[in-house]
Amino acid sequence: MADSDRFRPSVPPRFEPYPLKGSGALDWGMQNRLARVFRPATGLPLLGHADALMTTRGMVRSTIPPASGIPVVLRASGGPSILRELSDEQIAVSTEDAARINASAVAVQVFIGGEFETQSVRNMTRLVDESQRSGIPVLAVTAVGKELTRDARYLRLATRICAELGAHVVKTYFCAEGFDTVTAACPVPVVMAGGKKLPELDALTMAYRAVEEGAAGVDMGRNIFQSDDPVAMMRAIGAVVHQSAKPQAAFDQFLRR
Secondary structure, three states: OOHHHHOOOOOOOOOOOOOOOOOOOOOHHHHHHHHHHHOOOOOOOOHHHOOOEEEOHHHHHHHOOHHHOOOEEEEOEEOOOOOOOOOOOEEOOOHHHHHHHOOOEEEEEEOOOOOOHHHHHHHHHHHHHHHHHHOOOEEEEEOOOOOOOOOHHHHHHHHHHHHHOOOOEEEEOOOOOOHHHHHHHOOOOEEEEOOOOOOHHHHHHHHHHHHHOOOOEEEOOHHHHOOOOHHHHHHHHHHHHHHOOOHHHHHHHHHOO
8 A cells, every 4th residue: 555545634543453352442551461362463564573662652552553462662751842952851651551551661862961961861760760660671762962973972971871870771873983882881781773764775784783883782763664665674674683694685685575
């Protein structure tokens, strides 16, 4: 189906409730837990190639099939739009609702060097405290404003602050020089952020270098969704991350889609 057919005012968002008898009125998290027991198939091809999905609770409940079985990393901070100062965030999800959704982790943006740096750090530490009681890991996302340089020195500082203040995993950007020092200096796993849209081979090369230099994985958005073939790109990224495929080999696999 072409995008023009899928995204129109007259076309409602697609949602696939879990068809298990008696579960249609249950909340998303309860359906998700039941689906882990009864293991139905899901019809969304992208989800089948992802290790986890980072999204918001609104999108979880309105769009993601509970039976998908995909672990959810729930976006827990928010507030301003792109029209305002992005670092002026607050905690936007309770840990109780994260538990209801059955989230595998919660994510919070931390703006080291931003206008509201202290507030965003406080958001993270509050979320760590609350999530400890629920046993839900916290992923700190080192958010970079337009005026900040994404070099190894800055990324070492940002990731280290997040880890020392309790984050269980840290997501950060890749830098061409010294990324290995960023991962080495961080005492918790580092996940590479995908960043801006790149040509497929360049994105695969970046992912390969990040993993080779110590990243525990990659979290890509537009480099997947805006690819000519998102499913093929996810397979290629998976080959890089899980099979140590070289960038050119992964790109050749992408071209064979």
